[in-house]
Amino acid sequence: MNQERIFKVLLGPHISEKATLQADLAGQYVFRVATTATKLEVKKAVEKLFEVKVKAVQTVKVKGKTKRTARGIGKRSDWKKAYVCLEQGQEIDFADAE
Template identity: 65%
Template sequence: MNTERIYQVLQGPRISEKAAYSADLNNQFVFKVAVTATKLEIKKAVEKLFNVKVSEVRTLNVNGKVKRNKFGLSKKADWKKAYVRLEQGHEIDFAAAE
């Protein structure tokens, strides 16, 4: 997998209370990923970018919300979220990532 595709697959971490709790309890991190990304691509991208071993990847599609504006109703874009569980002893430090 080339470097350009890695940055297309991983669009950024999702920071929330649920993600922080999951990271502390299960050594699991949450990322916003491309809608076309597969579990294998996500696993390879995380392993290459952060130099860690991934044990499991779970994905889910998030439907965009319907919002009201002055032109009527509009729909936000759908997106994909990935829960990435790391092997025991591995940790991701977002501040030190390249």
Template identity: 55%
Template sequence: MSTLVKFSEERLLKVLLAPVISEKATMVAEKNEQVVFRVSPDATKPEIKAAVEMLFKVQVESVQVANRQGKQKRSGRFTGRRNHTKRAFVCLKPGQEINFTEEA
């Protein structure tokens, strides 16, 4: 729990944006015991680990991050780009579990 001391609680509340609920994220969760989150673009691995441990009261083994480029989209003759996102694949220690259906 020493990682919680390094960061302010206010900052940790802004790191995790949302859990990713998709077919790929569900397969990763079942196979590798990982949970996928959308995180703020400037979040670091230690911040993500501390935020998950603080909010969900679980122990995190490791964190992997992936930056995703926004897709190029077209509307009529104009082209635009969706926002870039950052995802965190959080590996929990054996026996740990995050249940998103529970009431807080």
């Protein structure tokens, strides 16, 4: 996997209350990923970017919400997130990430 694809697969961490609890309790981190990304691509990207060992990856397709606007009904884009479970003793510190 080349360097360019790594940055296209991982769009960034998904920060929420649930994601923070998952990171603290289960060692799982949540990332926003490209809708075309596979589990294997996500695993390789996280391992290469953060230099950690990934145990498992679970992906979820999130449907965009329908919103009412002044011009009628609009729809937010669909997106994909990945739950990345790390090996025992591994952790990601987003403050030190380059």
